[in-house]
Amino acid sequence: MTTDLLLSVKGVHKHFGGLKALDGVSLEVSAGSIYGLIGPNGSGKTTLFNVITGFIARDLGEIVFQGQSLKGLSPDRIARLGLCRTFQANICPGRMTVMENMLLAPQRQLGESILNTLRRFRQVRRQEKENLQRARYLLELVKLGDKADSYAAHLSGGQKKLLSLGQALMVEPRLILLDEPVAGVNPKLIEEILEVIRRLRAEGQNFLIVEHNMRVIREVCDLVSVLDAGQVIAQGPAVETLKRDDVLRAYLAPRGGVSEEARAAT
Ligand SMILES: Nc1ncnc2c1ncn2[C@@H]1O[C@H](COP(=O)(O)OP(=O)(O)O)[C@@H](O)[C@H]1O
Numbered sequence: 001m002t003t004d005l006l007l008s009v010k011g012v013h014k015h016f017g018g019l020k021a022l023d024g025v026s027l028e029v030s031a032g033s034i035y036g037l038i039g040p041n042g043s044g045k046t047t048l049f050n051v052i053t054g055f056i057a058r059d060l061g062e063i064v065f066q067g068q069s070l071k072g073l074s075p076d077r078i079a080r081l082g083l084c085r086t087f088q089a090n091i092c093p094g095r096m097t098v099m100e101n102m103l104l105a106p107q108r109q110l111g112e113s114i115l116n117t118l119r120r121f122r123q124v125r126r127q128e129k130e131n132l133q134r135a136r137y138l139l140e141l142v143k144l145g146d147k148a149d150s151y152a153a154h155l156s157g158g159q160k161k162l163l164s165l166g167q168a169l170m171v172e173p174r175l176i177l178l179d180e181p182v183a184g185v186n187p188k189l190i191e192e193i194l195e196v197i198r199r200l201r202a203e204g205q206n207f208l209i210v211e212h213n214m215r216v217i218r219e220v221c222d223l224v225s226v227l228d229a230g231q232v233i234a235q236g237p238a239v240e241t242l243k244r245d246d247v248l249r250a251y252l253a254p255r256g257g258v259s260e261e262a263r264a265a266t
């Protein structure tokens, strides 16, 4: 094992009834890289995220984060170890401001119930000046500095994704799992999100990204794994792997050959 190995997934299986959602998946994420996970709908990407972060239990296989097995650990224990995620669906309380959402983030990432979190909010506000400073810094970083006092409900879809990223960063995780960070986001904001991810990477933040947008994967990821029907069908440097015919066939042209259109889209 190399010293900079962050996350190791080995032979992970997950069945839902007769369906093999994950059928022996292995991958390794090292520090200093952005790792992409792609694959057609239903190939098992979300299930793998859920298994890694402890939201669902695997049937078989090993997941090790920074040398420690995650077997049987709850999502909050896993978050405390430095492995956090963003959620595809927005789960921020919309009637709270962007800043309030940021200040709640450490508790929520670490698994406290929303009720407890709200109860502790006053305490958080009183006690944690440091959190406030960090939240201000991070809101600038994710380009929401001027939105601190706006209600979260008033943010656009892309801005909510940036807020979700800012929240994950509040607990200074070693590795962040991003769930479709640009899905449904307008092109201008996609560029801003990519800029934020690149900047964070330059500052040493590690990411594992599930994303449908192949251009995004090609532009920000160093390595990728391609899932198809619960199995890794290709793994390697992003740009080369996305050009492979078997990948294009699985991902973009499930029936028959690879169209010119599909190739052009990558
Ligand atoms: N909780 C569940 N119960 C039953 N089947 C599920 C469940 N979650 C996912 N699946 C199935 O597992 C397969 C993989 O799903 P998923 O991981 O969501 O794929 P992806 O994220 O790549 O689109 C799909 O066939 C999906 O219908």
Ligand SMILES: [Mg+2]
Residues within 6 Å of the ligand: 042, 045, 046, 047
């Ligand atoms: Mg999914």
